[in-house]
Structure formats: structure tokens, C-alpha cells
Amino acid sequence: MTLRVTGGGVSVTVQGDAVGESDGVLERLAADGVPAALMAGNANLWGPEATDEAAGRLGWVHAPERSRRLLPRLDELTERFAGLDHVVLAGTGGACLAAEVIARGQGADLTLLDTVDPHQVRRAARGPLDRTLLVVSGAETVETDAVRRVFERAFRDAGIDPAGRIVVVGPPGSPLDAPGHTFVAADPEVAGCFGSLSAYGLVPAALCGADVRRLLDEAEALVPSLLLGYDNPGLVLGAALGTAPANGRDRLLIADDGSGPLGLDRWIEQLVAESTGKDGRGLVPVVVEGPGAPGFGATRDVRRLVLGDPADGTGLAVSGPLGALFLLWEYAAAVACRVMGVSPFDRPAISESEEALSGLLRGAEDGTPPVVIGCEPVLVDGEVEVHATGDMLEGAKDLRDVLDAFTHAVPADGYVAVMAYLDAADDTTGLRPPLARRAAHERDAQAAFGLAPRLLHSTGQVYKDGPRTGVFLQITGAVTADVDVPGRPYSLGTLQRAQAFADLRALRTRGHTVVRLHLRDRAAGLARLEAALSG
Template structure:
């Protein structure tokens, strides 16, 4: 399942024997909360339920099957998921890998919200997924759908299914409103480790996925991850990710035919939120196999290739766990014909891959000396957003405008700058040429024209700077790489892109709409990054034509 070469192989040789001697694998599977030191023990003691989900989540299967049959009999076959972070990323991967239709609403961008609301409500069930229910995005989406169902003459309560933690405010709201069903997730599992909890399984099952088979895949490999042996794939991957010397802390994840739908996006959140804190962390960069970061490999970049299992073609779907030879699969030989420079190759069925990466990242946390289960900087952007929504200050005036693009940033960054091109150059000039990275943060419609216009931006900036570049859709990335941006090493430079939505969507019971909400989220995130001393350039396209022009500027020539 895992192969390491080069410096990653050196890291495996150095660290895995110690991990085996310390019985890390068996202790992790036994939910030993002492593995990450005394400072992390309290948090870890209530966050290790994910190691047994392939067994404990089976109690969900019977009630899920019953609900699926009820909804199909009623002609309800369009599933919309309102959730953020771990509540949406795993179901998106699960449904996409199975070829099932699931509308994932993990944004407050008005055009995306309007598109989800504009589907056939007569055939729609809404899954509201939130551990607490206090997540502003998910609560706003729930309110909008509840009103839309009612306006369409549909009993809203009969079309809303809730996934939450036991005793949460959302559970109380669901009980009071009489929602169709409430599925309780294991409260001892954090959001980014929740793929095999109700958060991953409920929306996927309603969309038609055989989630019992997913649990079977995980169960088939779980014994391997509990073994204190040097062949344990989780120990190998954990050591490769976090044990290189000097640390290759930019993890470029590329898919070369794994058969898994957008698995890198799920792994991005797991790695970034788990490791990005205390001034350290691993920056995941999701890219294709022609990415500039792989063409010209920097000293701090670790390529990780998601590969098909042995015997599968590049376009094939991963076989079942029964077909996998964990001992003899030669991924090094296979990958040699796919990538010019490969340090780590990983392969497996989806259930196995979820469990593998969760174990490996927990092990990586031990090697990095951090608590992989907390996210101390995630709340800061939320607090800034709440403050802006409550006080509703006047918009910050731009430093200047150029071709319909408003430019904002610190006076130091924009001193002497008069054009967008100069502003972008000024931001990139602050980039550490040996250790830095660029983060593009687009608070735009990730399913519409902005996605087409900005599709080449990440690679263009990577070629231009010779440094790793991440691309995140806001506010989605706030529940993923947003933690690492603020809590990781202070070597990032940040380019925020916003625009004017076409749709206007109200949020029932709130004195702000979705346009105001996403604007506050963007401004709040920029404020926190600036307060943390990170360079931030904010570019706001006032029209779709201005956004198209801006995309051309960002796709400037390589240096």
C-alpha cells in the first residue's frame, strides 16, 4: 500500500524501528492517549474513537437502510448535503468514487447556494451535518432550505435529516422541529477523522452508496495498522511524511489513477489541520502530475502519488481488499513508469485509504511533537467573522482600483504600487525563496465560471515563483488549510480573491444575507492573517469581466 524512496525512504529507515520498539501502532489502535505527550493527553483521550469505526459504525447500517427505502418510495432521490470541513469532504469523496449523485453545499457563496436551492425540491432531502450546529455556514444553509421547502408547499421537517453529536444544540433544534431523522455520530471523533462516522456514511448512503462495503474495506486492513512491525503501511507513511531530515514540509499530493474521487482534497484537510500548529506543520498541496512543483523539485517538497492498486490500470477502479497483496505489491516499480520523481507512493481501496491516512497522520503528529487532534487557530477566523457581522462596519476602502479590480493590503505591501500586476509582484517579492509558499484563497463560486477562469492560477503562480502554491475555495478552506495558514510556520504569503455574486439569497431569521456573510468571512480571515504578521493581498473583482482580466494577470509569465 505504501512505498518510499529517496529521503522518504531514509526517514522510514530512521524512524520506523523506533516506532515499532515503542509499540506505537498497537497502542494507537488500542486508543492510548499518552502517545503525544502529557500536554495532548486530555484532548487525545476523547478523540481516538476513529480507530474502531469500521466496527462501531455498523449500528448505523440498519436504520440508514430503512430511511433510504422510505425516501425512495416517496420519490425523494436528490440528496443535498449542508456541511463544512470533515462533514462534507469525506461524503464528497465517497459519493464521487462510487459514482453516486450528491449535491455538496459547503459554501456561503450566494450563487452556489442559489444553485442548490434551485434544484427539484419535490425530490430533495437535505442532510444537515454539524457536530454542534453552531457552524454559521451550515446553520444558514439549513434556514434557507427550510424556508424554501415551506414556500414550495413541502413539509420541511419531513425533508431534513440531521447528523450531529449527541446532546448538541442541533440535536435539540431537530427534536423541537420534528425533523425526519437524527443520526448521532461518535462524539469521540474529531471532524477531520470522521469519514467512517455518521458524518461520512449518512449522506453517502442516502445518495445510494454501499457504505457497508466501505466499512468492510477498512475492517480488512485495520489489523495491519495495529501491528508493531516495520512492514506496517501506516508507520511507513507516517515516518515518510514527518521524518525527513531536513523536514520536507510541503507535501505535494498528486493522483495518478487511484480511482478515488478528489481524495487529495480530503487528505489536505486531515494533514493541514492535524499538523499545522505551534509554528510547524506539513503543508499539503493538491496538484496534478504535471505540476511545476514536481517538474522542478525543491528541497522542502515531498511528492506523494496516489496510485492504483497492483494489477489495475491507470483508469481502473481499485479492487476489493480481498484482491490486495499487502506484502508483495511493488509500488516502486509501478510508479517509476508514471512519475519522474517519486518519493512516496500510496494505494488502496477507499475505506482502507481513509484508515491508513488517519493512522499515518496521527503517527506524524508524534514525530513532529504536536497534538494532532486540536485546531487552536480555526476559531480565530470564526470570531473575526462574528465580530464583523455584529458590528457591520463600513467596507474598508480600497487602496486603488485597476480595470475593475479593487486592491487592498497593508500600506507597507502597497507602498508605491499603482496596478494589480505591481501589487501581485509586491506580494510575491515577500516570498521566502527557500521555505515559503503562496496560498490563493478564492471566496468565489467553485462550481461556476470563476472555477473555469481561475483553473490555471495555481500552476501559473507555482511556475512563476518556483515555490509551492495552494489553492483554496473560501470559506471551505477555513475548515482545512486555514488552521495551518495561521498556526503553521510563518512562511506563507496570501492572495485573496473575491467578487460580486449574481444571486442574492436571504438567510431567514438573520439580519444579514449570504453575500454579507461570505464578505465578512473573507474580511475576517484577512484580518486574522494580517494580525498574525502574514502578508495578505486582497483583490476584489467588481464584475465578471474584471475577474476574467484578473485571471489573466495572475497567469503571468514564469520567472
């Protein structure tokens, strides 16, 4: 059985069991008037407890229209900063990922720093500074504060006034809306993972040369279809996602067939995880290398998604122009949350991790260095230290034994998530496939891989508060060239380690199984880990 709905340039195909599972829910959503209510910004769609929070978070439904007000400002900024073709984006969350997807899709050069890894930040801050523009997007977090300070020092050291090289995108009233910065006010009713078509995503994209008008045109063309009770691609997609957990499919496998915008899979991953994962419910997204990747085709009890043309047995297939896809997926996520009975805007686990990080850094304002306490490893294999609690690794003699015990700890039909606090340039591409083969063969489970701290602000939500079917492998690495944070009593390396420990604490507090691998040498440690996984 196949259901295919098109509109506004996008196509959504639902196949197999997903059609029957979502059919009745689609009827109910239409009868309840959800499409028109959502596009009107009705804050009551997710129940009375979510109403107050939703009331200030629904500006994204009007983004194709409202964001056009930005265009004259973007034209002025683009002209002012012409010649600064090394654009660096400091920020966390979905809007920053969206900016990266936009840039990649249009061949523009944008360097995303949603990390404090010292090696990665140092590399970006080396320039070429005479052609560098820093964009700080979103509410200022500890991470973006640190990156901004490092770049301000780098500019000064190069004899460049930072005031002329930093653009800040934030809500009205932001503390960074002050003399010394070029400030762009974002819609106060847009935040978090729903900000792809807002100033948070569009300003950095435009400054690196992307055509954001085209994106808004593509999104606007979809709007009439999203108002329909029937033949509505967003409603169909949202129902297929929202009904999956109730039918025993709490994992969403995402494969790009190569025809979609590069990086869109990772943007969808964070949107689905952050919006749905709470109260023990949600969809756990797992991005794989393609439809033929390990773990995608042989596993049951999952919802499969292909970005591109539909294939037999896939479950879901979605295609269309990028601007329309951003709006489609945000709409579908909001609908899915209504079906699941959760608020799409609540993010308690993310807030808890941020508070735990603040606790580890407490004292920074008065100059007291933060204390991040480690522990002795339970085992060392070459350049890899193994840290764990309990007796799960009792009797393990080497890294291969550790991975065997770890894989056996995965619940049947569960998942394992790798959380790597490393440089994006570290060669981690060989880790997920062999781990996925192990998980699929031994436990009929999936393997997800993500870089941190990106996952702290997105997938970390579903890992901590979603379905309790995951086990977690955290990877940290030695820092060979640390970077001090000007005006703060800590370095980027210390901050990165504090992020990892805060994440670890939040997971263990909830009773999740977590093993931490610390690489004393990153390259050698990754090679040893890959060899152990492949053995």
C-alpha cells in the same frame, strides 16, 4: 532506494531520501509500541498536554467496527427517503468532503454545500425541491445554520413540510435533536477531520445511494496491518510525513495520477493541514492538477506524493480501495503528529477564526444587523479592486505589478495560497497553474488554491499556525443575487463577507502578508486576473 509496504489492499511506496529520513523513526515508533497503542485508543501518544483532548477524539480507530451499528438505521432511512434523489449536504470539515468523495467514486449524486456563497446556495435550493433531501452533518456552525434556514424556507414556499425533508447528523445532545428533525446520533468520540467513516460521512453518502458497507469492509481489511510494528503501511506513511519538516520539507505536493478516487486529494489536503499545522510546525499541503502540473516536478525541498502508481523520484505513492485509504490516512496523520510533536486534535487557528466571525456578527440574536467594514482599495484595475496594507504595493500601477510584488514577497522555498470566497461554479481553473509557474521560477515556491469557507475549517489551520513561509491572496466577489437568512438579520452575502474579513484579520494579526482582490464583476474580474497572471 525504495521501500514498498502492502497490507489490507493498500500499497505505500517510499522512495529516495524519504527512506533514509524515516528509517530511524520507524524503528523508534515500533519499539515504543505506537501501532498497538494507537489502535487501542491510547490518548497519551501525543504528550501530557494533549491527553485530555485526545481522550475524547479517538473513536475513529474503531470506526470500521462501530459504524456497522449504523447500518440498520441507514437501511431504514434509505427506504424512507426513496425517491428523493437530489441529496444536498450542508456541513463543513473533512467528513463532509469524505461523503462527497464516496459519492463521486460510486457515481452517486450528492451536492455538497460547505459554503454560504449566495449564488451556489440559491442554485441548490431551487431544487428540484419535490425530490430534494437536505442532510445537515456535524456540529451546527453559523454556515450550516444559515443553509438549513434557507432550505426550510424554500421547502415551505413549495408547500413541503421541512420536517420530512431534513436529516441531521450530530453528537448526542445536539440542540437539533428535537421534534421536527430526523436525527442520527454520531459517535461522540469522533469529530473534525477524522470522521470520514463515522456517521458524519456515511449517512449522507448512504442517502444518496452509495454502498457504505463496502467501505467498512475495505477499512476493516486494513486493521490487522495497522497493528503491526513492521510492514505496517500506515506507520510507514506516517513516518515519511512526520519526518519531512525536520528535514526541510514542510510542503506536501499532492498529485492524483488519474487512477485514484476523484476528490481524495482535497480530502487528504484538509486532513494533513488541520491535524499537523500548529506551533509553527506542520506540513503545508499543495494539491496540483497531476504529476505533470506546474510546480510539481521542478521544486526541491518538498515531499511529493502521487495518488496511484509510483513514479521515479516521486517520494511517496499511495493506492488502494477508498474505505481502506480513509483509515490509512487518518492513522498516518496521527502518527505524523506524534513524530512532529503536535496534537492532531487541537485546532486553535480555526477556533480563532470562528470566534472572529462571531464577533463580526455579534448582535444577530437581538436583531441588530452586523457591521462588516471595508476599506478603500489601493488600486483598481478594470473589474478588480486591490486591497493591501503596508508599502509592499508602493509604485504598482496595474494588476500585473501587484502580482509581481506579491510573488516577490514569497519567502525562498515558501508558498503562496489563493483563498477564493467565490461560487464553486465560478471558473477559477486558470488561476493556479500560471501562479505556480511564477512562484516556482522566481522563488522556487509552490502555489496552493482553495475555495472558502472550506479552507477556514481545514487548511486555514496550517496557513495561520504552521510554518511561517506563506503569503496569501484572498479573492472576494460582488454578489449579484443575495439571499436573506430567515430569522437572522443578515444575508448570505453579508455572512460570506464577514467570513472573509475574519480570515483576513486572523492572518494579519499573526503578521502574515495578505493581499485581497475584490472582483466587482466575477467573470470579468477572473478573466482580468488570469490575463495578468499569464502575462
